[in-house]
Amino acid sequence: MIRTLQNGQRCEVWIASAAGTSELAFTTDKLLLEAPNWTLDGQALILNGDGALWRLDLSGGLEKVAITGVPDLNNDHVLAPDGATIYLSANDGHIYRAALDGGEATKITDDDGWFHFLHGVSPDGQTLAYVGIEAGDFSQPGRLITIPAGGGQTTAIDADGHCDGPEYSPDGDWLYFNTEAFTGQPGHAQLARVQNGNGSTPERLLESETVDWFPHLTPDGRLASYIRFPGGTVGHPADLPVDVVVVSTSDWTTPLHTWPLFGGQGTLNVNSWSPDSERFAYVAYPVSNSIGMP
Known part of the structure; x- marks a missing residue:
């Protein structure tokens, strides 16, 4: 399903710094953009919108990336370490690979009866981490799964409860994600990590009353961003007062900086840190009468 802006709503792409400042990079009331990635050269953001991929040049200008051979895209897309390749999740439930400058996409995942939602690429570029939903039945819990970047045999990672957002640490030793395994409260996602490939028990990163999603580490591993939903939220819906932390x-356990905004889904679904670890991007969706509108 392709998301669109409500009447009176706008899309705002913000750049925040590790030091706690923020600036508006782009705004539109015509197109709902989601989930920024930062290009390896530090010059642009890659986002999805209207089922397509877009490049936002930080010196000005938004341009559609001409990728063919792929269905409408969702907001799960990640750049490869080479900076020239992007991996994409599409609304048919499959993961694709394409050149970042456009062209024909290649399907990676098999028709195995699962939906595949990409979130992580290993630092060596050899493995993808994704969330699998059996038979596309969203009443079933999301499972952490890895697959070779060229396709092939999948590997399930043992993590209880509904999980989402698996990303590799910069050294490749850990997968960071959110999970509902730590409490019996429906939807109460908390941040966790598990050692990559050794079957260890997931480690809870903090205990909170909020619903915490999508941990993203800086390339140098010093900092992390995540999105904080109000307590009692189920899933990661759109159009709520949330915090980027x-x-x-x-x-x-100790936030260094917090940005309250109106958003949720699409705000921070994928890693959006700059290559120098000094800035990251997020998206807000203020409505004229919404709480948290800047």
């Missing part, structure tokens, strides 16, 4: 990876 930055913490030190040495202390997840």
